[in-house]
Amino acid sequence: MIRMQLFSTFESNAFLEIAIATLEKKGIQKQSIFAVPLDNRTEDRKFLDTLHRSDGTSLIDIGIALATAFSVIGSSIGFQLDWGPIYWGLIGAGSGFVLGLAIRLFIEIVYKKKKRILKGKHSEIVLIVDCEVSQAELVENILWNHFALGVAKVE
Secondary structure, eight states, X not given: OOEEXXXXXXXXXHHHHHHHHHHXXXXXXXXXXXXXXXXXXXXXXOSSOOSSOOOSOOSSHHHHHHXXXXXXXXXXHHTTSSSOHHHHHHHHHHHHHHHHHHHHXXXXXXXXXXXXXXXXXXXXXXXXXXXXXXXXXXXXXXXXXXXXXXXXXXX
């Protein structure tokens, strides 16, 4: 008799419990069902990117945009001021960049941290079901019908 294993991932909710109960009712033995919860990340994510890892968030995007806008405004006004348009353009660029960087840091540190805490992401659960090849399609349908995030079969 050829055996097959089905691997699936679930969010930690009632659908997982219902799927396991349905599998047991359909003749899958309790010893053939194995559920493993994944551990949550214990340390906070790193704030700054490194050469080998990037989260896709740029800290300087708002700063560059505001530096450009403030330098244009500073240069335009600088024609009427004592130091001239070049100095006032550089002053505007520097102050715009610092303001944009401060805005982005505030968004990343305060706002998104609160959003991550409120969202409360929990780890997924990996469910492994060992069954006969003739039961594989039934087991797969049960897992999909109970909102599995993904299913894989291995003979």
